[in-house]
Amino acid sequence: MDVTLQHEHAWDVSTGEAKALQKRLAPQVRAEPLPRAPQTVAGVDVSIRGDLAQAAIAVLRLPELEVVAEAVHRCDVPFPYVPGLLSFREMPALLPALRKLDATPDLFMLDSQGLAHPRRFGLACHFGVLLNVPALGVAKSRLEGERAGELSVEKGSRVALLDDDPGETIGAVVRTRDDTNPVYVSIGHRITLDEAVEITLQCSPRYKIPEPTRAAHKLSRKERE
């Protein structure tokens, strides 16, 4: 796809400069409805093995989740892992992969935080703002914020993720499947939180888990608590 960056900036920066960049760009994030129901969504991820970073993007058509395009790119790992600065580790691998992609998805899903970030500028925001595309973040664990309440075990249940101030809502904790750990959903850019949650659920596997397995999981979870 056509990759035109809204803001050109260096990636080889100090941690101090990286944080300053995030603070400068964070006001660019826009929470607004999608222009139309997305017909395609891109799953975006980066794996790191030793010195090798490998970015992968898969475009799926909704609602059947059929893969219609994909691209990968390998390069050196450019930045250490620092909580809150994931963009500087993953974006340099992601941009060339995007250029190889033979499609322009309606929306991007990143395995990261978006707004639910100490400076309100997680990877999903950085990605969305630089490329000026709709993006959302789905993380497997918490970086910032606190659950507004208890979460029930049924698929689809959700609670707000709040952060200090006047209880600012920075995301949602969402159960995408019965009896599984919830995910942390937050907006990246040009989407609303409700839409982000809806899309996340729509993109979750919905095959039926065999009942004996479910019962055992239920028991083992009870024992851990």
Added chain:
DNA sequence: GCGACAG
């Protein structure tokens, strides 16, 4: 100083 800490 201590605890927390996306991937």
Added chain:
DNA sequence: ATCTTGTCGC
């Protein structure tokens, strides 16, 4: 994230 070990269900 990646790596390793251990358990359980099918």
